Amino acid sequence: MFRTLAALLLIVPSLTLADMPPIEESELQPGGEGTVEPMYDIDVFALPAANLSIIQELDFQFGSGLFRKRWQPLDEGNYRMDGLGPLYNTNSCLFCHIKDGRGYAPDGTSFETSYEVVSMIGKVGVPADEGAYMDEMEEYLAALDPDFEPMRPHPVYGYQIQDHAIEGHKPEGSISVIWHPEEVTLADGVVVTLRRPEFSIEGLAYGPLGEHAFSPRITPQLTGLGLLTAIPEDAIKSKADPLDEDGDGISGRAQITWSDILDRPALGRFGWKGSAATVRDQISVALRNDMGVSSDLQPDDAGDCTAAQPECLNAPHGRGAAEEYEALTASLRGLTVYAENIGVPARRDADDKQVLQGRKVFGEIGCAACHTPKWQTGEVVGQPQLSNQTIWPYTDLLLHDMGPELADDFPEMLASGREWRTPPLWGIGLIDxxxxxEDYLHDGRAGSLLEAILWHGGEGQSARDAVIELSTSDREALLAFLKSL
Ligand code: HEC
Ligand code: HEC
Incomplete structure (x- = not known):
């Protein structure tokens, strides 16, 4: 791989890279010293980072086992470490994070696996009464942002629609989608068909939803999450430009959320709207809402059951006398070590002429303004593998208004109903x-990288418009560059 670097360096001076740093050796290894050579089979997003210590790798394998574990209801014998439901979406992390990769919207296609996949969740909620702040955190957010709109879980269905239930309980309903095709004609005459989703929730078992907000989300692939955690909070915040003072049409706001593990407000980095500050916070919420499993951070044994679902709330749970919670703290820790230390795949064909051309286009038309190519991680106590790494994740981890087309009208903490966190692009070329x-964007509406770009609106509108105007060769180069990430 390094053999090609001399060739790369020779090419650099002839390029003008707006917003793109010059090509350097580190770019070939986007996940720093932990970068892995991708294996071209199902394991692309399941490999341990290359720089784990032997002890860390053992922890990683323990977490990997838990990620694959099929949680069972209490009454199926094997109750140590169990207590699925009563309501749940699926009983294993892997069944949503399919092959450790992506999920997709339920579009009637079947998926070749040995298990039933459930790869989309639907968050539900209702706006709080104006000015009715629930706690100090909400008051804090309201002081930070006058437009802060607090949300409450749905009084009957809770935070999320669960489409499965253990025996004797009714699933809440299921998400379905109808696609409406729409054509976009590019400057060179190529016609791209986008599919606009129309989501609905069918078979509601606990009464009508009434007025509510709904946000469908597909499952993202997991890679390099520990490295994203290790980017210093101040460095990310310093890139925010909420009032667009530099006048480039791109504002970028820091998400601030409550972290249970840090026990303080913190920068939100994970989830499509950055609702989770740390991987551990995100996993405890997944255990609670997706699987109905309690942990030290989310102690509800009945998961997302509400007071309006008493038979669910009062069902027997899996917290044994000796166990702290249905998921042991050691299990939550193991899952966290796993999810934080999945290695980022090395770049492929980074020195290809077309890829280099695409890299230039990516900078020139403003993609890099949000998909920030390069970061330096800070010092993480006890985690030398994450510390002081030069990484290339292609995200600013900030929230952007992506326009009315992508809006879900579902605010989360500081994120408005139109804002989304820039997703990292490392590994994106390996999804298929x-x-x-291929399923991109928060609700999986884009079936190709080009479709994903064509849905960009709001702060992303001018970059999207520029892609429509690109010559055929520049557009193909841009896509070749994305495939090489
Ligand atoms: C029912 C489907 C489902 C299950 C089961 C599930 N996840 Fe997820 N996961 C998601 C979705 C959807 C998101 C995005 C959430 C959001 O936007 O707020 C996500 C996000 C994440 C993230 C943050 C990724 C990022 O880049 O922002 C992590 C880490 C994660 N999940 C780990 C897990 C672990 C570990 C488990 C098992 C304990 C698990 N998930 C179970 C659907 C699922
Ligand atoms: C204003 C900030 C901004 C700009 C500029 C921007 N993006 Fe994005 N990009 C985002 C956000 C935010 C999302 C997620 C939107 C969603 O899921 O609804 C996204 C999503 C994507 C995705 C899908 C990622 C995934 O995980 O599904 C791709 C691919 C992508 N952008 C590429 C590009 C390219 C190429 C350009 C330049 C033409 C570009 N973006 C310009 C903010 C931006």
């Missing part, structure tokens, strides 16, 4: 290899 299909 892992999943055998």
């Amino acid at each position: 290899l892992t999943n055998g299909r």
Whole structure:
């Protein structure tokens, strides 16, 4: 790989890289010293970072086992470490994070696995009464942002629709989608068909939803999450430009959320709207809402059951006398070590002429203004593998208004109903290899990288418009660059 670097360096001076740093050796290894050579089979997003110590790798394998574990209801014998439900979406992390990769919207296609996949969740909620702040955190957010709109879980259905239930309980309903095709004609005459989703919730078992907000989310692939955690909070915040003072049409706001593990407000980095500050916070919420499993951070044994679902709330749970919670703290820790230390795949064909051309286009038309190519991680106590790494994740981890087309009208903490966190693009070129299909954007509406770009609106509108105007060769180069990430 390094053999090609001399060739790369020779090419650099002839390029003008607006917003793109010059090509350097580190770019070939986007996940720093932990970068892995991708294996071209199902394991692309399941490999341990290359720089783990032997002890860390043992922890990683323990977490990997838990990620694959099929949680069972209490009454199926094997109750140590169990207590699925009563309501849940699926009983294993892997069944949503399909092959450790992506999920997709339920579009009637079947997926080749040995298990039933459930790869989309639907968050539900209702706006709080104006000025009715629930706690100090909400008051804090309201002081930070006059437009802060607090949300409450739905009084009957809770935070999320669960489409499965253990025996004797009724699933809440299921998400379905109808696609409406729409054509976009590019400057060179190529016609791209986008599919606009129309989501609905069918078979509601606990009465009508009434007025509510709904946000469908597909499952993202997991890679390099520990490295994203290790980017210093101040460095990310210093890139925010909420009032667009530099006048480039791109504002970028820091998400601030409550972290249970840090026990303080913190920068939100994970989830499509950055609702989770740390991987551990995100996993405890997944255990609670997706699987109905309690942990030290989310102690509800009945998961997302509400007071309006008393038979669910009062069902027997899996917290044994000796166990602290249905998921042991050691299990939550193991899952965290796993999810934080999945290695980032090395770049492929980074020195290809077309890829280099695409890299230039990516900078020139403003993609890099949000998909920040390069970061330096800070010092993480006890985690030398994450510390002081030069990484290339292609995200600013900030919130952007992406326009009315992508809006879900579902605010989360500081994120408005139109804002989304810039997703990292490292590994994005390997999605089809892992999943055998491509599903991009928060609700999986984009079936290709080009479709994903064409949905960009709001602060992303001018970059999207520029892609429509690109010559055929520049557009193909841009896509080749994305495939090489
Ligand atoms: C029912 C489907 C489902 C299950 C089961 C599930 N996840 Fe997820 N996961 C998601 C979705 C959807 C998101 C995005 C959430 C959001 O936007 O707020 C996500 C996000 C994450 C993230 C943050 C990723 C990022 O880049 O922002 C991590 C880490 C994660 N999940 C780990 C896990 C672990 C570990 C488990 C098992 C304990 C698990 N998940 C179970 C659907 C699922
Ligand atoms: C204003 C900030 C901004 C700009 C500029 C921008 N993006 Fe994005 N990009 C985002 C956000 C935010 C999302 C997620 C939107 C969603 O899920 O609804 C996204 C999503 C994507 C995705 C899908 C990622 C995934 O995980 O599904 C791709 C691919 C992408 N952008 C590429 C590009 C390219 C190429 C350009 C330049 C033409 C570009 N973006 C310009 C903010 C931006």
